[in-house]
Amino acid sequence: QVHLVQSGAEVKKPGASVKVSCKASGYSFSSYYMHWVRQAPGQGLEWMGRINPSSGNIYFGQKFQGRVTMTTDTSINTAYLELTRLQSDDTAVYYCATLTAGVYPGDEWGQGTLVTVSS
């Protein structure tokens, strides 16, 4: 069974950085993109980008280029999202997801990680 388990909630001050992890199990981690999606409180879903764990190739959503880093460690089947120079409007739940609807491993989401940016 496919599982994505994310790291716990974080509270950060403006200007700081945060790194969220997403540990995958139950499928071949290196063979499928990992996507990151965020959702600000009371707002909609926002696609941040995706990474190919095998090649490291990344596509970013337009507004996230420059402040966002996506990496993977295939030895431990874990993806990471790092966001720098945090601002209050970065307060959101951050999800990792496979988004391979209709084919293995399917459309699976992590439980979400709440990142709160507050002075």
Add this chain to the structure above:
Amino acid sequence: SSELTQDPAVSVALGQTVRITCQGDSLRTTYASWYQQKPGQAPVLLIYTQNNRPSGIPDRFSGSTSGDTAFLTIAGARAEDEADYYCRSRDSSGNHLMFGGGTKLTVL
């Protein structure tokens, strides 16, 4: 255009049929997927590649497209269908995904 537009809120009477729309240029060439999200939960895929349902999704949920607009139809709405619904598609390059702004469905 790289946007998907949804009505912010829609309501439906219990047992009736409701259609939720998602409009965007990308939908002329790519299929939409649809998600349901309840408070405090991750989104759940309802429909992919226009009108396919993952295992466990009731056939009350169906998808279709006309021109630049995708539709999610819920037949026989139930109280448990009250949730936020999001469409998802990709841009013309195929490399960037995007979500609609979401539609809050109220079941009366």
